[in-house]
Amino acid sequence: MISQEKFIELIDKYVSGTITPAEHHELFACIRSGKYDAVISTHIDQKLKEKPEGMSNLPAYRSEEIIRKVLQSDKETTLLIPKKSSRVRMIYWFAASAAVFVIAFLVFKPDFSTGEKKPALVTQAEPENNLLLTSNTSAAPLSILLQDGSSVTLQPGSSISYERDFVKDKREVKLKGEAFFNVVKNSKSPFFVYSNNLVAKVLGTSFNVKAEPEKLQMEVAVRTGRVQVYERTENVQAGKNKRNGVVLMPNQRVVYHEKSRQFVATLVEDPQPIEIAKLETFENSLAYEEVPLSNILPKLEEIYGIDIVVENENINRCLFTGDITKPNLLKKLDIICQALNASYEIVGTNILIRGSGCGELH
Template sequence: MKSRKAFGKLLQKYLEGKCSESERQLVEQWYELIDEAPRQDYTEKEWEALEYKLWRKIESESFETADESIESSKLGFWRTYRTGIAASVALLIGAGVWWYLGNQDTNPATIATQPTQSEIAIQDNTSSKPIKIDLEDGSTVTLSPHSQLQYPNHFAANKREVQLRGEALFEVSKDPEKPFYVITNEVVTKVLGTSFYVRSVDATKKIEVEVITGKVSVYEKEKVNNENPGVVLTPNHKVTFFTVEKHFITGLVEKPLPQIKSISKKPETFEFDDAPIGEVLNKLERVYGIDIELENDKLSTCPLTADITQQPLYTKLDIICATINGKYEVKGTTILISGKGCE
């Protein structure tokens, strides 16, 4: 095999039982050199160990004496043949067999060409705690347990691309000239500079993106070249892509956070004394960047006396609704408040 793509296809066919007899023999001859059974779920360290074992085997083969019970001409051919096979396997491992197998659905017509494996770092978080990864552009990634990030040691001149499996928090350095792309199985998230979560879990058949600061656009990988920017998200908003149904659903994050501070650069306070609820809700909209609507405009004049500064947004809403004998509902990216009114 002369390319990782060809080797990857062959190994995948072998693992799926779709090889021809000659292909099957070739794969088994490769792995016979190192007494390993072919599989596709090696970790990066296992691939390195595999390569090391392979070259040790090559060295031992190369130093066999010429007085073995095989004709020298046949021995020379066999050594050349086996060494050639082993070198091909080692080269393919170094070039990224794992990378190919894990990303067979990448469409080169819509996603820019991947960097060579010598430029790619693969970080697996096998621990029980998040780990922090610093990228060369100053961006950071907090990789959740049981997740993996693939990223180039040096970004391209016109873009920054990483691939994620699992969940991570991205804090991206702003660079309008080099957009930042997070690529998962079927979804691409594009940003210029912001912080956001991406969750891609095969078991749930969905991919989620939640924005903390800034703005991102999320779209299907296969539609990257379309003029449609996909779903545009702002802080405290999220989108869920259902991989089976192939559609997006937008909503609000579980714990919305304040997005602006007061003039003194301190967190906004929410202490009110007979303040009209309409005024209170306007401030919540401004600080959290979320649309809040009253089902009945008359409710806006109901007074609120309370200090709800330290409460999370949804608790704030519970307290407000208690004063009007009402309730709130999250409908998409909007919060709708209804109630009987005040005395």
Template sequence: MQKRNNYTELEDFLSDESFQSWVLHKIDNDGWEEWTLESRHRAKLVEDARLILLAMQIPGNQLSGSDIHRALQNTWLKIREKENQRAVKTVKVRFLRKRVLTGVAATLFICFLSSWFYSSYLKSDNKVTYNELIEDDNEGLVEQTNNTDKAQSITLSDGSSVLLQPDSKLSYPKIFTGNERKVYLSGEGFFEISKNPQKPFFVYANEIVTKVVGTSFRVKAYSDQSNVEILVRTGKVKVKSNDLVSKSDKEEIILLPNQALRFYRNNLKFDKITNITQDVVLTQSVGNIEQLSFEFNDIPVSQIFETIEQAYLVNIDYPKNKLSDCHLTTSLSDQPLTEKLKIVCKSIGNNTSFEMNGSQIIITSDGCN
């Protein structure tokens, strides 16, 4: 689909079968929506092509004679421009002309829908794309994309961990520098942030920014969804709209444990939810990592490892014979994955350590103290 990056004419889009499937049948296997939102420059061209294609499907008797007259005048102007620019595309222009004359002229449809298209669909003045956020950052970023059907665990250079859900991606510096830690999310991720009051952590997702020092929370911000959701598990977060968003009052919302926020992208409004149990959407989307308890009182280490495996969808390989009688009492509730492992290994003692390789964790130990 890289050829579409070179599209400069309406006919280019109208003759593209994938584009037709997206517009007419809502089939977006090639990511037309996200591709369109990546650039304001191409949005107008895509809009015109889309609305003309839709107009061709409207029965003629739904418009009055004056409507058709105005439509023909405007459409003929566009056709003449295209004929003057590229004579080689005469056949395609004639095809377009014939469809407009025998069916319904597109212009009235464009007049009525253009304002709706921009305000409800593209919102170019308000909506912020993942690519725009990345372009605004001068640092070299590492991008992790989850194209699998299960969550992936990512460990950042400061020890913070992110459980990245399917169809999501995260961009972050290989090493955090300066007095801030910034990451960029498209999709959904559960964050557990290492405490560092002198270096706050920021998650940029669509039109909002989440600021934390050390806490755990979930951000759900897909590009094709109409709102953004944030749910806090531990600690405190501050949420506000991105500076790239126009017409926003930049109000800052503070969220405490078991509180959530829903940000409506179309009207830039915040909805703070103090009792998440009464919100069906939020309760249905809570994952294992948010439900499991990490408070252990004289619990076998095997059960602790099993809980970590269920929460982070990782595999832990450890010497079962040497740790079979090992029980621990510890609290891991407000710790990223790497900190949890460090605490467990230190509690076991006897030269116990761990090594991470993607979703595989290897524990080496001489046994319990």
């Protein structure tokens, strides 16, 4: 697991709205482990005692109201937060209280030019026909906890709608815009995300969905697990029995072009270790001295879950010396290829390494 300092850094990023989807996934994995409960409690208490810039000018009753909203957040978010155990309640209370604290401060922070309070930046519709609609009208990502414990990071200008209580055999969410989903696994209840012409179906995983109406295209990128992406049935031309779609694995993404109805699969821009534990296992063995490439590439494949293919088998005979522990995957490959006078390119969901190779090993 990560250090307390790194954990607190992720908390601060979460509250400020600057956390990345990968960091969001890492933060909530740590929270769910229960190993950071004491850190969470201490950090929230400390933050509540601090006064952000401008807070000192608030009337006393406004400050008290903000504190009250944070302390009551568990009760006020019961529509979104399941109550399963004392530890789980604490986890979701932390996420809710952090969000409420930020929202409350933005709502009540005075406008010094007019003396009037600023409008809320994030709006949530009231339940209607058993549906909840949440829109992010702020300039920062919005974190939402669903009834089943899954989390959604909703990007600015985006919205989702979903049933207040998921039915037993499926969980459905409709998305407009872009969001990162971290879905709790439930083999008996698949999770569906509907966005324009596409459907993303998962059992339990984390992935990002982005719709770009101006480009007539959509993108789905997988962080962990497996995601099935296909066209919505009602949008498929009559007489075609075969469903048009793809299955994505970690570090893969697909771009769907609405006009041509084509799926183009490739890799995400910055592939991440598919399991943090695997990276930690290999960290001490990614510094090499005169080691054949044939011994290095399989380790990278296992860490990132990506097939790395050599065009010329002689490349595998080349000896590499260097430390590639810290850089990301693509930088690792840059270092290797530069040392071996080779090159690489992304071909579909694979990586192809080209070069003349080396002679017989001695």
